[in-house]
Amino acid sequence: MNARYILALDQGTTSSRALLFDRAGQVVGSAQQEFPQYYPQPAWVEHDAEEVWTSQWKVAQDAVAAAKADPEEIAGIGITNQRETVVMWDRQSSKPVRRAIVWQCRRTAPDCDRIREEGFDHVLREKTGLVADAYFSSTKIAWLLNDIPGARSLAEQGKLACGTMDSWLLWNLTQGHIHATDCSNASRTQLYNIRSLSWDDEILRYFRIPVSLLPKVKPSSGILGETNLFGTRRPIPIAGVAGDQQASLFGHRCLNPGSVKNTYGTGCFLLMNTGTQIPVSQSGLLATIAWQRDGRATYALEGSIFIAGAAVQWLRDQMGLILHASETESAARSVPDTGGVYFVPAFVGLGAPYWDAYARGVITGITRGATRNHVIRAALEAMAFQTRDVLDCMARDCGLSPGVLRVDGGAAVNDFLCQFQADILGTPVQRASEMECTALGAALLAGLATGFWEDEKDLERQLTSSVPRAGKARRFDPQLEPGRREELYAGWQRAVRCARAR
Numbered sequence: 314m315n316a317r318y319i320l321a322l323d324q325g326t327t328s329s330r331a332l333l334f335d336r337a338g339q340v341v342g343s344a345q346q347e348f349p350q351y352y353p354q355p356a357w358v359e360h361d362a363e364e365v366w367t368s369q370w371k372v373a374q375d376a377v378a379a380a381k382a383d384p385e386e387i388a389g390i391g392i393t394n395q396r397e398t399v400v401m402w403d404r405q406s407s408k409p410v411r412r413a414i415v416w417q418c419r420r421t422a423p424d425c426d427r428i429r430e431e432g433f434d435h436v437l438r439e440k441t442g443l444v445a446d447a448y449f450s451s452t453k454i455a456w457l458l459n460d461i462p463g464a465r466s467l468a469e470q471g472k473l474a475c476g477t478m479d480s481w482l483l484w485n486l487t488q489g490h491i492h493a494t495d496c497s498n499a500s501r502t503q504l505y506n507i508r509s510l511s512w513d514d515e516i517l518r519y520f521r522i523p524v525s526l527l528p529k530v531k532p533s534s535g536i537l538g539e540t541n542l543f544g545t546r547r548p549i550p551i552a553g554v555a556g557d558q559q560a561s562l563f564g565h566r567c568l569n570p571g572s573v574k575n576t577y578g579t580g581c582f583l584l585m586n587t588g589t590q591i592p593v594s595q596s597g598l599l600a601t602i603a604w605q606r607d608g609r610a611t612y613a614l615e616g617s618i619f620i621a622g623a624a625v626q627w628l629r630d631q632m633g634l635i636l637h638a639s640e641t642e643s644a645a646r647s648v649p650d651t652g653g654v655y656f657v658p659a660f661v662g663l664g665a666p667y668w669d670a671y672a673r674g675v676i677t678g679i680t681r682g683a684t685r686n687h688v689i690r691a692a693l694e695a696m697a698f699q700t701r702d703v704l705d706c707m708a709r710d711c712g713l714s715p716g717v718l719r720v721d722g723g724a725a726v727n728d729f730l731c732q733f734q735a736d737i738l739g740t741p742v743q744r745a746s747e748m749e750c751t752a753l754g755a756a757l758l759a760g761l762a763t764g765f766w767e768d769e770k771d772l773e774r775q776l777t778s779s780v781p782r783a784g785k786a787r788r789f790d791p792q793l794e795p796g797r798r799e800e801l802y803a804g805w806q807r808a809v810r811c812a813r814a815r
Contacts, residue, residue: 315386316386316387316388316763316765317335317336317382317386317388318333318334318335318341318380318382318386318387318388319333319334319387319388319389319390319391319756319759319760319763319765320332320333320334320373320376320377320387320389320390320391320549320756321333321334321390321391321392321393321749321752321753321755321756321759322369322373322390322391322392322393322482322755323393323394323557323749323751323752323755324365324369324392324393324394324395324478324479324482325394325395325557325578325579326395326398326415326416326417326578326579326580326623327347327348327350327579327623327626328345328346328347328348328368329345329346329348329365329368329369329371329372330343330344330345330346330372330752331343331344331345331369331372331373331375331376331377332376332749332752332753332756333376333377333379333380333382333387334752334753334756334760336765336766336775337775337776338753338756338757338775338776340749341380341382342376342377342378342379342380342381342382343376343379343749344371344372344373344375344376344379345372346368346371346372347368348360348361348364348365348368349361349364350415351412354420356418356419356420356422356660356661356662357418357419357420358414358415358417358418358661359412359413359414359415359418360398360412360413360415361409361412361413362400362402362409362412362413362481363408363409365413365478365481366481366482366485369482370485370542374543377543384543384544384545384549385545385546385547387543387545387549388550388759388760388763388764388765389549389550389551389552389553389759389760389762389763389765390486390540390549390550390551390552390553390759391551391552391553391554391555391560391752391754391755391756391757391758391759391760392479392482392483392551392553392554392555392755393479393554393555393556393557393560393751393752393754393755394477394478394479394482394498394554394556394557395415395416395478395557395579396416396477396498396501396556396557396558397416397448397449397450397453397477397501397502398413398414398415398416398450398477398478399413399414399450399453399454399457399475399476399477399502400413400475400476400477400478400480400481401454401457401461401464401473401474401475401526402473402474402475402481402484403467403472403473403474404471404472404473404474404489404492405472407484407485407489410457410461410464410473411457411460411461413478413481414453414456414457416448417448417579417580417619417620417623417660417661418447418453418661419447419661419662419670420447420456421447421452421453421455421456422447422662422670422671424447424452424455424456425445425446425447425452425670428445428452429445433445433519436515436516436519437451437503437516440506440507440508440513440515440516441500441503441504441505441506441507441513441516442500442507442591442592442599442600442601443501443503443599443600443601444597444599444668446664446668446670447662447670448617448619448664449501449502449503450477450501450502450503450504451502451503451504451516451520451522452503452520454475454502454504454520454522454526455520455521455522457475458521458522465521468522468523468525468526469523469525471525473526474492474526474528475526475527476492476494476527476528477494477498477501477502477556479494479495479498479554479556480492480493480494480498480528483528483537483538483551483554486538486540486542486551487538487539487540487551488540488541488542490538491537491538491551492528492529493528493529493530493531493537493538494528494529494530494531494554495530495531495532495533495537495554495555495604495605496510496530496531496532496533496602496604496605496610497533497554497555497556497559497560497601497602497603497604497605498554498555498556499512499528499530499602500601500602501556501601502527503516504516504517504520504522504527505530507591507600507601507602507610507612508591510530510605510610511530512524512527512530531554532605532606532608533553533554533555533559533604533605533606533758534552534553534604534605534606534607534758534759534761534762535552535553535606535762536550536551536552536762536763537551537552537554538550538551539551550759550762550763551759552758552759552760552762552763553755553756553757553758553759553760553761553762554755554758555604555754555755555758557576557578557582557751558576558582558584558615558751559584559601559602559603559604559613559754560750560751560752560754560755560758561574561576561582561584561721561722561750561751561754562574562584562586562603562613562754563603563604563754563757563758564721564749564750564751564752564753564754564755564757565719565721565745565750565754566773567584567586567719568586568769569586569588570586570587570588570590571585571586571711571715572585572586572715572719573585573586573704573707573715573718573719574718574719574720574721574750575700575718575719575720575721575722576720576721576722576725576750576751577621577622577696577720577721577722577723577724577725577730578621578622578722578723578724578751579620579621579622579623579626580617580618580619580620580621580622580623580664581618581621581622581696581699581700581722582615582616582617582618583615583616583618583700583703583704583707584601584603584613584614584615585613585614585615585707585711585715586603586611586612586613587612587613587614588611588612589609589610589611589612590612591612592612592613592614592710592711593710594614594706594710595709595710596666596706596707596709596710597665597666597667597668597706598614598615598616598665598666598703598706598707598710599614599615599616599617599665600612600613600614600615601613601614601615604758606758606761614707614710614711615665616664616665616666616702616703616704616706616707617664617665618664618665618696618699618700618702618703619659619660619661619662619663619664620658620659620660620661620674621658621695621696621699621724622638622696622722622723622724623658623660624656624658624660624692624695624696625638625641625692625693625724626638627658627660628641628688628689628692634685634688634689635689638723638724640689641689641692641693641727641729642727642728642729642730644685644686644689644690645686645689645690645693645729646729647686648684648686648687648690650690651678651687651690651691651694652678652680652682652683652687653678653680653804654676654677654678654679654683654687654688654690654691655676655677655678655691655694655695655804655805655807655808656674656675656676656688656691656692656694656695656808657672657674657675657676657677657695657805657808657809657811657812658674658692658695659672659673659674659675659812659813660673660674663809663812663813665702665703665706666702666703666706667702667809667813669813671813672812672813673812674812675808675811675812676688676691677807677808677811678804678808690729693724693727693729693730693733694733694737694801694805695805696724696730696734697730697733697734697736697737697738698737698802698805700718700734700737700738701737701738701802704718704738704740715740716740716741717740717741717742717743717788718734718735718738718740718741718742718743719743719745720734720742720743720744720745721744721745721749721750721751722750722751725744725745728787728789731744731787731789732789732792734789735789735790735791735792736791736792736793736798737793737798737801737802738791739791739793739795739798740791741788741789741790741791742788742789743786743787743788743789744786744787744788744789745786746786757772760772
């Protein structure tokens with residue numbers, strides 16, 4: 314039977330999704346399932362890795378069923394995933410030894426303080442492109458080895474495996490035969506040398522992490538393994554893997570140096586393609602591997618914002634101010650402005666460009682006239698203000714600003730947010746026609762590796778010749794006067810200083 318589809322598994326922070334793409338890059342079937350979040354202590358965040366895998370496998374089957382597709386028609390599988398989150402499991406039983414530590418978790422912030430005191434942060438920055446922060450996987454893995462009785466000995470004996478969520482999915486899809494990751498995910502662990510493209514011995518010694526614990530590193534586009542779980546006559550190749558933000562960059566087809574995208578998800582992530590050049594930031598941004606294809610690594614400059622859409626979830630789940638995220642747009646438009654209210658959602662500290670693990674969320678400017686709608690609007694505006702923080706840094710580091718900011722992600726469907734983003738930047742915002750750019754990027758990487766698409770030119774030809782996708786694509790041009798723009802942004806900066814006061 315002819316191959317007709319690529320299946321993308323999008324393992325996110327709050328839900329698992331699966332999407333089946335046809336040759337024109339159209340979604341023909343999809344499914345999504347949320348899974349529990351665990352907060353055992355303030356600023357600690359955990360996932361049950363088995364719940365994650367169960368949800369991911371279920372939606373994979375559901376997406377194929379929704380498309381009424383035969384699994385035999387699937388040319389390959391692409392994986393994209395929440396980054397930096399780490400799982401450690403027993404190789405023999407395939408059971409996790411502890412809940413996964415999520416990228417948002419701040420339990421290792423004191424360890425990062427020690428790293429800076431010892432001056433090792435300079436080594437990390439030089440070799441990995443990353444700063445000493447609890448965000449990354451290195452201190453999480455070291456914490457697990459120190460906290461679980463006997464874990465270090467078992468790891469040294471080769472009896473344990475550890476990896477990011479893509480590795481965990483690969484392990485389960487291949488029924489324990491493949492322990493691997495790709496360059497983009499490896500580059501987020503803070504253990505991988507982005508210059509030599511290998512696990513770094515000096516860093517591993519510093520954290521006392523045996524290399525036998527870690528997965529083999531593979532290209533982002535290439536055959537990493539095969540799965541028989543769908544019961545097909547031939548195994549289905551797993552042919553593309555990339556961290557969610559790098560996959561989104563590829564899904565936007567930001568294939569040329571200087572192109573920039575922003576994804577509004579649980580967090581908010583700006584990436585600029587820098588080609589084969591490893592970027593150097595003086596403004597608190599990160600150098601990372603975007604992907605590796607055809608033996609060549611492509612790099613990116615990144616600004617990582619920890620809380621974006623998660624603030625809307627907080628308004629819904631903890632505060633009860635809304636029942637559905639879709640309510641936020643009408644609520645924001647019901648008031649002319651926030652009335653001086655600012656919301657800094659530093660629930661787990663602040664990421665780029667501040668890297669302040671001890672900052673905490675604040676709502677400032679509250680008066681007797683402040684209402685529910687002012688707070689909701691302030692939560693949406695916070696995503697745009699944080700984006701400006703990062704884009705200003707990119708401009709300083711690279712000496713240029715993008716002609717347009719390409720956006721995707723769940724919150725990008727909100728017209729108010731996109732317009733305010735353009736206003737506060739003074740830069741046009743182009744919303745993607747396909748909101749699932751992250752999953753699409755994983756599909757494209759897998760499709761190129763399996764020959765589903767011949768090359769990038771064929772890929773572009775197939776996607777642009779498809780029937781125009783309805784509804785989502787739109788350009789938002791700035792409408793706010795420059796003086797008002799700077800006045801609002803100055804108020805945001807004051808609110809950030811409040812969040813960082815301690």
